[in-house]
Amino acid sequence: MILPIVAYGSPVLKKKAKDITPEYPNLSELLENMYETMYGAHGVGLAAPQVGLPIRIFLVDTTPFADDESFTPEEQKQLSSFKKTFINAEILEEEGEEWAFSEGCLSIPGINEDVFRKPTVTIKYQDENFKEYTETYEGLIARVIQHEYDHIDGILFTDKLSSLKKRLIKGKLANISKGKCSADYRMRFPAASKKR
Structure with missing residues (x-):
């Protein structure tokens, strides 16, 4: 089932999410719905807060980037087969020299900005069966x-922009929270006027 994606301005997007246990109700159904929602919106990642749940789950599937010719054949191969569920994740280390890449977000449709991030990340997480891993990833993944x-962690990519950039997109962000934006997937807007 495709879930509505919550838009910029929703309080859940600013909350630090909580860990879950294997007893979390209907987890496999939730994960299935989140994957369906992500694919329906042509996303490469989706976190539980984006569907209104303040829990530490996110999904990543970088397959759509595999056709991008700006990546080396080796990178394309990695991107084409990377699909994972991350539960109760904790980033242990971010390393390397920061690089810029244009990012967007399903909760902030129509806005893409360069964000600087370190190229290597080491993360500890559990998969959908609560098996624990510690792995290191590089580049776009x-x-x-x-x-x-x-x-x-309640952080949006727009929080990482310079104060000038933030001022330039402030009006657009306000419009998104009111539902004055276009997205080809279902959304819930925190400040949309309720139709009577």
């Missing part, structure tokens, strides 16, 4: 993980 991880 690391970036998508960092972006989604920020969501479970």
